[in-house]
Amino acid sequence: MNILKNYAFTLLLLCGILIGGVCGIIFGEDASVVKPVGDIFLNLMFVLIVPLVFFSVSSSICNMKQTSMVGKVIGNIIFIFFFTAIVAAIVAYVTTLFYNPLEGVNQAEVLSGLPEQSVRTLTSAEVFVNTFTVSDFQMLFTKSNLLPLIIFSLFFGLATAFSGKKGKLVSELLNAANTVILKMMSIIMMAAPIGLGCYFADTVGKLGGQILNGYLHVFILYLILTAISFFGLNSIYMLLAGGKKGFILFWKNILTPSLMAVATSSSAACIPINIEASKKMGVPSNIAETVIPLGTNIHKDGSVMAGVLKVIFLFTIFGHELTSSTNIFMIIGVALLVGAVMGAIPSGGMTGELLICSVFGFSPQLAGTLMIISTIVDIPATLLNSTGNVMCSALVARLSVGKDWLKEQITT
Numbered sequence: 001m002n003i004l005k006n007y008a009f010t011l012l013l014l015c016g017i018l019i020g021g022v023c024g025i026i027f028g029e030d031a032s033v034v035k036p037v038g039d040i041f042l043n044l045m046f047v048l049i050v051p052l053v054f055f056s057v058s059s060s061i062c063n064m065k066q067t068s069m070v071g072k073v074i075g076n077i078i079f080i081f082f083f084t085a086i087v088a089a090i091v092a093y094v095t096t097l098f099y100n101p102l103e104g105v106n107q108a109e110v111l112s113g114l115p116e117q118s119v120r121t122l123t124s125a126e127v128f129v130n131t132f133t134v135s136d137f138q139m140l141f142t143k144s145n146l147l148p149l150i151i152f153s154l155f156f157g158l159a160t161a162f163s164g165k166k167g168k169l170v171s172e173l174l175n176a177a178n179t180v181i182l183k184m185m186s187i188i189m190m191a192a193p194i195g196l197g198c199y200f201a202d203t204v205g206k207l208g209g210q211i212l213n214g215y216l217h218v219f220i221l222y223l224i225l226t227a228i229s230f231f232g233l234n235s236i237y238m239l240l241a242g243g244k245k246g247f248i249l250f251w252k253n254i255l256t257p258s259l260m261a262v263a264t265s266s267s268a269a270c271i272p273i274n275i276e277a278s279k280k281m282g283v284p285s286n287i288a289e290t291v292i293p294l295g296t297n298i299h300k301d302g303s304v305m306a307g308v309l310k311v312i313f314l315f316t317i318f319g320h321e322l323t324s325s326t327n328i329f330m331i332i333g334v335a336l337l338v339g340a341v342m343g344a345i346p347s348g349g350m351t352g353e354l355l356i357c358s359v360f361g362f363s364p365q366l367a368g369t370l371m372i373i374s375t376i377v378d379i380p381a382t383l384l385n386s387t388g389n390v391m392c393s394a395l396v397a398r399l400s401v402g403k404d405w406l407k408e409q410i411t412t
Contacts (some may be wrong), residue, residue: 011254016197017263024204030071031205034198041195042269046190049268050141052181053293056275059174061157062167076399077291080392081299083345085339087233088384089300089332092225092308097323099224101217101309140408146268146297154294157362159349178289185272196263203265204252218309219376225305226380234391241394242282242406249281249406250394254387261386265378267296270386277392282406288393295389300339302384303352306377307338310356310370318362334359 024031134140141149160167175312180204238250257277260270271292278288311331312322321327338352353367353374397405 009256012193013196013259013263016193018198020197020200020263021204021217023201027201028205031201035202038195038197038199038202039327041188041191042199042264042266044191045185045264045269047205048185048188049146050149050182051177051273052185052271053146053149053296054141055174055178055181055291056158056271057150057153057293059178060161060286061154062160062171062174063286073287073290073396073400076396077294077392080395080399081295082336084233084237084300084301084388084392084395085134085304085336086332088229088304088310088336088339091228092305092335093328093331094310095221095225095228096308098315099217099221101221102214102311102313103217105385134234142379148381150294158310182272189272192260196260200263203270214313215372215376218313218373222306222309222377222380226384229301229305229384230387234387237391237395241398242390246281246394246406250391253277253280254390256382257387257390261383262379265382267300267382267386267389270382271296274386274390276391281390281394283393283397284401284405287397290395292389294388295392299389299392300385301379302377302381304335304339305384306373306381307335307352307356308332309377310338310353310373311335311360313370313373314356314360314362314366319405320360330359 020034023034132148132151134145139145139148140152157174160170163170232256234250235247238247242249247276254277257270257274260273261267264270274292275288278292283291308331311334314320315322315327315331322331334356338356353370356370357363358368
């Protein structure tokens with residue numbers, strides 16, 4: 001009975017997703033009749049994302065009483081994010097050397113059936129500025145600008161922490177508001193099995209016949225990479241972070257966040273449940289509430305892997321060299337940047353695709369070609385992006401607190 005009680009929500013969520021997927025397969029595009037129900041649920045989630053990110057990041061930063069702790073945690077976060085992204089990019093690149101998604105595929109046919117799309121050319125500098133900053137304060141508070149909002153929240157939390165007693169009132173307000181927002185999110189999550197089931201039915205119904213020719217091979221390869229990263233790399237990282245105990249706790253608590261990621265294709269929608277899973281694993285609250293929202297925007301190993309496949313896709317079509325030292329460096333470097341700039345919500349734009357075209361000199365109209373890859377790998381990519389943040393919170397805890405971080409949290 002206790003097991004059933006503990007996993008009741010997970011089981012309901014799984015049933016909702018499975019029923020939605022079956023309906024999508026059976027009814028195809030006609031399953032879109034239930035899309036409004038899923039959209040309502042996601043909209044309820046999305047309207048809380050901005051205040052959730054602001055209050056969780058700001059409060060967690062200002063709650064780190066020791067200034068040295070703040071700097072140490074932020075430094076460890078950046079290191080872990082960069083390290084795991086590098087590993088993801090290298091794994092994806094090496095895998096393509098053994099299984100090129102376009103090998104044996106008629107390259108002309110791959111491009112002939114794709115609609116031309118006119119997009120505005122962006123320079124790398126414009127992409128950088130538009131990704132990390134906004135020109136007006138009010139533009140911070142939109143889900144389209146979550147990364148600038150997180151940067152603002154980090155500075156706001158640091159300023160509050162440095163203000164000492166004079167900032168105490170602001171600190172208390174941030175903590176209280178964060179508690180209220182998390183409670184609101186938990187209330188909305190009660191409707192997740194129905195809302196996500198309807199959303200997933202529409203998604204499966206639309207994607208059923210879009211995977212053809214070279215894109216089918218891309219999808220297969222990405223599923224292989226997903227299995228390697230999700231089961232292999234996450235297990236290795238958790239053994240490094242918390243040994244056997246950390247390994248067990250991770251796989252015990254990652255099922256619900258995984259289902260949420262698969263159902264929504266949105267890392268942002270998974271923020272609350274990822275924070276909860278991290279805390280259940282023993283990650284300190286201030287670390288979990290900083291790593292998860294920050295990682296939602298700048299730590300996207302799944303998007304990094306997809307970025308590698310996109311570049312390889314274009315390089316193969318146009319006959320570019322894949323193994324030269326310069327191109328290897330550029331492929332991995334651009335993939336890392338693509339992972340950092342990808343939006344946290346489904347179909348968040350062509351920023352990453354335009355960046356690839358701009359850096360390598362391809363026509364910006366090919367961004368539409370790459371968007372098809374983004375569409376077909378969106379669900380597994382979100383799974384890696386989202387659950388990877390839970391794993392990273394444990395690694396950051398290991399570096400910030402010490403090798404006994406898990407023992408200390410469990411015994412307190």
